[in-house]
Amino acid sequence: MKIIVLVKQVPNTTQIKVDPVKGTLIRDGVESIINPDDRASVESALRIKDQIPGTHVRVITMGPKQAVGMLKELYGMGVDDCVLVNDPIFAGADTWATSLTLSKAISLYEFDLIIAGRQAIDGDTAQVGPQVAEFLNVPQVTYVARVEDVNESNITVVKSYEDMEEKIRVSFPCLITTLADQIKARLGNFKLVWNSDEKSIPILTATDLKAEPHEVGLRGSLTQVKKTFVKSVSQKGQMIKDDLDLAAKTIADIIHQNNHA
Amino acid sequence: MLSEKHLRTQQLMREFTQKYVAPIAAEIDENHRFPEETVKALAAHGMMGIPYNTYGGAGADTLAYILAVEELSKACASTGVILSAHTSLGIYPIIAYGSDAIKDKYLPDMMSGKKLGAFGLTEPNAGTDAAGQKTVAVLKEGYYELTGSKIFITNAIYADVYVVFAMTAPELGMKGISAFVIEKGWEGFSFGKKEKKLGICASSTTELIFDHVKVPLENRLGKEGEGFKIAMATLDGGRIGIAAQALGIAKGAFTEAVEYTKKRKQFKQSISNFQNTQFVLADMALQIEAAQLLVYQAARAKDTQKNFSKEAAMAKLHASETAMKVTTQAVQLLGGYGYIKDYPLERMMRDAKITEIYEGTSEVQRMVIASSVLR
Numbered sequence: 001m002k003i004i005v006l007v008k009q010v011p012n013t014t015q016i017k018v019d020p021v022k023g024t025l026i027r028d029g030v031e032s033i034i035n036p037d038d039r040a041s042v043e044s045a046l047r048i049k050d051q052i053p054g055t056h057v058r059v060i061t062m063g064p065k066q067a068v069g070m071l072k073e074l075y076g077m078g079v080d081d082c083v084l085v086n087d088p089i090f091a092g093a094d095t096w097a098t099s100l101t102l103s104k105a106i107s108l109y110e111f112d113l114i115i116a117g118r119q120a121i122d123g124d125t126a127q128v129g130p131q132v133a134e135f136l137n138v139p140q141v142t143y144v145a146r147v148e149d150v151n152e153s154n155i156t157v158v159k160s161y162e163d164m165e166e167k168i169r170v171s172f173p174c175l176i177t178t179l180a181d182q183i184k185a186r187l188g189n190f191k192l193v194w195n196s197d198e199k200s201i202p203i204l205t206a207t208d209l210k211a212e213p214h215e216v217g218l219r220g221s222l223t224q225v226k227k228t229f230v231k232s233v234s235q236k237g238q239m240i241k242d243d244l245d246l247a248a249k250t251i252a253d254i255i256h257q258n259n260h261a
Numbered sequence: 262m263l264s265e266k267h268l269r270t271q272q273l274m275r276e277f278t279q280k281y282v283a284p285i286a287a288e289i290d291e292n293h294r295f296p297e298e299t300v301k302a303l304a305a306h307g308m309m310g311i312p313y314n315t316y317g318g319a320g321a322d323t324l325a326y327i328l329a330v331e332e333l334s335k336a337c338a339s340t341g342v343i344l345s346a347h348t349s350l351g352i353y354p355i356i357a358y359g360s361d362a363i364k365d366k367y368l369p370d371m372m373s374g375k376k377l378g379a380f381g382l383t384e385p386n387a388g389t390d391a392a393g394q395k396t397v398a399v400l401k402e403g404y405y406e407l408t409g410s411k412i413f414i415t416n417a418i419y420a421d422v423y424v425v426f427a428m429t430a431p432e433l434g435m436k437g438i439s440a441f442v443i444e445k446g447w448e449g450f451s452f453g454k455k456e457k458k459l460g461i462c463a464s465s466t467t468e469l470i471f472d473h474v475k476v477p478l479e480n481r482l483g484k485e486g487e488g489f490k491i492a493m494a495t496l497d498g499g500r501i502g503i504a505a506q507a508l509g510i511a512k513g514a515f516t517e518a519v520e521y522t523k524k525r526k527q528f529k530q531s532i533s534n535f536q537n538t539q540f541v542l543a544d545m546a547l548q549i550e551a552a553q554l555l556v557y558q559a560a561r562a563k564d565t566q567k568n569f570s571k572e573a574a575m576a577k578l579h580a581s582e583t584a585m586k587v588t589t590q591a592v593q594l595l596g597g598y599g600y601i602k603d604y605p606l607e608r609m610m611r612d613a614k615i616t617e618i619y620e621g622t623s624e625v626q627r628m629v630i631a632s633s634v635l636r
Contacts (some may be wrong), residue, residue, distance in 0.1 A: 078270070187280065188273045190307040190329075191319040194266055 001055045001152065003045045004106055006116040006132065007038040007074065009067045018230050027205045034070050035115025036180035044117050044178050046078050047151050056080050062090060062098060068201055071153040076188030076198040087205040092218030095123075097129030101216050104209040106136060112172040113155060115237050119181050120145055131179035141168050141174040145182035262485050262557065264325075270325050277306060286337035288567065290465035290608050292584045293495065295419050296463055299340055304374020305447035309347060313356060316368035323498075324560040327505040331556075334509025335516070338612035339463035341509055346415040347371070347504030350620075351378015354424045354440060354495045358482040363442060367422050379420035380499075381411035381469050382492050389625055391426075391492060392435035396471065405429070405476040410453065411467055413619070417467035421445050424495075425469070426488045438488030442480045449474040458609035494618035497573045498563060504556045504576040507584035507616035511549050514584075514609045518591040521598070532594075541594060545587045552580040571633035578626035581616035588613040 011030045019026050034042075041058065049055040057075050060087040061067050071082035085105045093101065106114065114136075116129035119239035126142070133140035148167065156169045158177055170176075188196075206216060213219060238254075241246045263271065281302045289296050303309055309528060310318030311326040323544075334341030346371045352371050355364060355378075370376040370474040392576035396409025407427050417423075423443045430437030445452060453468030483491050519542060522533040532538050559576035562569035592599035617623045 061632060076273070187306060189275050190273060190311060190321070192307070193269050193273050194321045194325065195266065195317055196269065 001048065001052055001113070001150075002107060002109070002111045003048060003055060003057045003058060003113045003115060004111045005041050005045045005059045005079070006102060006114065006129065007042065007059050007061045008035045008117070008120045008128075009063050009070045009121050010035045011063065017084055030072065030130045032066065032238070034073065035117050035120045035122075037119060037121075037178060039117075039185040040178040040183035041115040041117050042074055042077060042079060043183050044063070044147055044176075045077040045113075046186065047155070048113075048147065049078070053148065058083065058109060058111075060085060060102065062086070062093075062101055062105070065203075071201050072196040072199070073188070075194035075199045077186060078192060079188060082201050083200070083204060084201055085204045085209070087211075087216075089206050089211075089217045089219075092221065093216060094221035094223045095125050095127040095131060096222045097116050097216050097218075097220035099135055101211060102128070102218065103132050103135035103210065104211055105204055106132070108204070108209075114138070114173075114175040116175065116177045118177045126177070129175060133175040136173075136175070138173045138175055139170050140177070141170055141247070142177045144176045144178045147176075263328075264468055266321070267325055267328060270321060270333075271328045271332065273306075273346050274329045277302070277308070278332050278336045282333055282340050283336035283422050286340075286463075287602065287605060287608065289337070289339065291383040291462075291602070293457070293462045295465045296340060296343075297419065300374065300377060300419070305614060308344070309374030309611070310352060310372030311348065313352065313372060316356070316364060316463060318505075319373040322560075323501065323563045324557060327501060327556060327560040328546060330502050330505040331509040331512070332358035335513035337463070338510050338609070338616075339461045341506040342415060342461055342464050342503070343377075345499065345506055346380065347378045347420075349499040349502040350380030350495055351416070351420065351424060353498050354380070354482055355422075355442060357494065358440065358487070358491050359442070359481060362479055363482070367442060371422060373469075373480065376421035377412055377416055377419055377563045379414055379416040379423045380495065381414050381417075381423055381425040383411060383413050385412055389622065391489065392438070394426060394428050394438055396425070397431065398429050398439060398441060398476065400429065401475075404478060405441065405481070407443070407449075407474040410470045412454075412468045413456065413466055414469050415464055415466060415619075417469055418455070418465050419427040423469065424482065425471070426492055427471075429485045429488075433486065436486050438492070439485050440482040440488040440491045441476050442482060443471075443476060447474055447476075459614060460608070461615055462611075466582040468480040468550060481506050496620055498526075499568050500573040500577040500626075501556065501559045501563060503616055503620045504552075504573070504580040507577070507580035507613065508549070508552050508556050510543075510613050510614040510616070511552065511580070511587040514588045514606055514613075515545050515549055517604065517606055517609075518545070521595050521604075524566045525595075538594060542588050548579075548583040548586060552576075552583040555579050570629055574621070574626040574633075577616070577621065578623055578630070581613070581623060584613040584616050585610075 012033045015030050017026050045057045049057050057079045058081040060083045105240045121127035141157050143160050144157045146158050149156040150236050154171045159166045240250050281299050283443045307319050311321050314320035330341045330345050371378050389538040398405040398407045425441050425443050428437050429439040449472040451470045453470045466583045522538050523531050525532045555576040559572040562572040592610050598604050
């Protein structure tokens, strides 16, 4: 079985501070990490590999050359191959151009299953996985909390909603997107981590992908970011200073009124 | 000082320790419980044969292995010695002195962690004076018959493969000792007293009893009479593991002490503002740094020098005395809180003491160093 996993390197947003004057993110000195939902996709692929011997797991990432460090970390976890999609003309891509570029890269390889993270913590769009599935014309299941069963022709997954779950069986080839809070990734294996710098990481450029300059990067993007700013959220509270019983009744009345407003 | 490879595997060991070792360290100490689940996790992550590049080992070097023992021991010294005894005392004599058949038979499972290793040299009346062995191995038709007992054996009961020393020619003294590989479950091989200890309470320390145990000839390591040499060479390496354990204990205690003294307020300020606290912390940091240099130097020496007895002895002597000093001072800095089990320092202080005793006492280390400088 052949699995392709889509992974993005992102700034660790828990460390990011906002410039109080410009309102933009200060990215200097912030460490890069593997996007948490993507770590869950790698783990999902490796669990299938544990279960079905002979499974091949290939990671594809699009990003700057520094992403090589992240890919080595993934070799340490046990993936078979890593590919870096990198070309100056890919810079500035929105989710449309990114998805198109990634699908061109994926098309170079055989696959039964594509696993992507639900969304990246730096953009939170949750668009790339679904768009890749559309470009490749394969079925997709998003928000996968766990894989229930997998065999040579299909996969059964549990899709998580806020208040319910749905069990779905989908035939290969297909794409699923996974959730970090539901699928905890493994640590590396000592031997693989020790030897991870000996693995080669091929780089795919626009030429390799036969991508035209107008379809990729900033030029190929349908959307452009006009401004990044910090949203101020303010909600007015209401103090009720009656005795307990009366306060409870007042609150109940307010809820009742709001529900019928 | 450390290569990218070392830094990567050190980081892995940190994450492993945080995930599997630290959360249960207090509980396994309290209940004197051998953490079988941690051994399984170590095996699953390829950590049971770190410095060996054959038979399925990780193919790293001694320094990488030493860093692993250090990281484990920062949170739990018992876990540190389980790995050290398995790797340095269980696997090493087999890989260094075993025949190909013996290596093929035992090493793949030991490297993968499916089988745990142990080492039996000490007897009730043969501690530092290892030549006073009373366990005998008598050559019979096609096998040895081994009878006697060993005490204070780390990993015993839980180990599957035991490297055991016995007299094949008692009249020759230390030149009459031979080494054997013995499997758990063999007829006549049983376990005796399980020791109750001051520290490393989660590590199993048990007596081995041999009652006319039949040992195949091919399970002898090296030649007859080479046992003492094998034991000493093995302990040279083992000492670096114990030095790393001691270094880890000291670092773990130091981190706790720094965090506590910054937070603890007395007389309206952090006690880290007081010069006494600062001087104590400075001395702790200094000794730890010196111990680290000696331990890492000994690890490198094992991979690059034929003889590293002096380096290993210096590393173990200084690191273990540092562990004892630092943990004692750390308990003092925490005062009453250092003495109670809500904090890990009293455990670390109890655990530190053994590093001055096993795999050669501090006095033995001084003897080794002296014999090297007087040569």
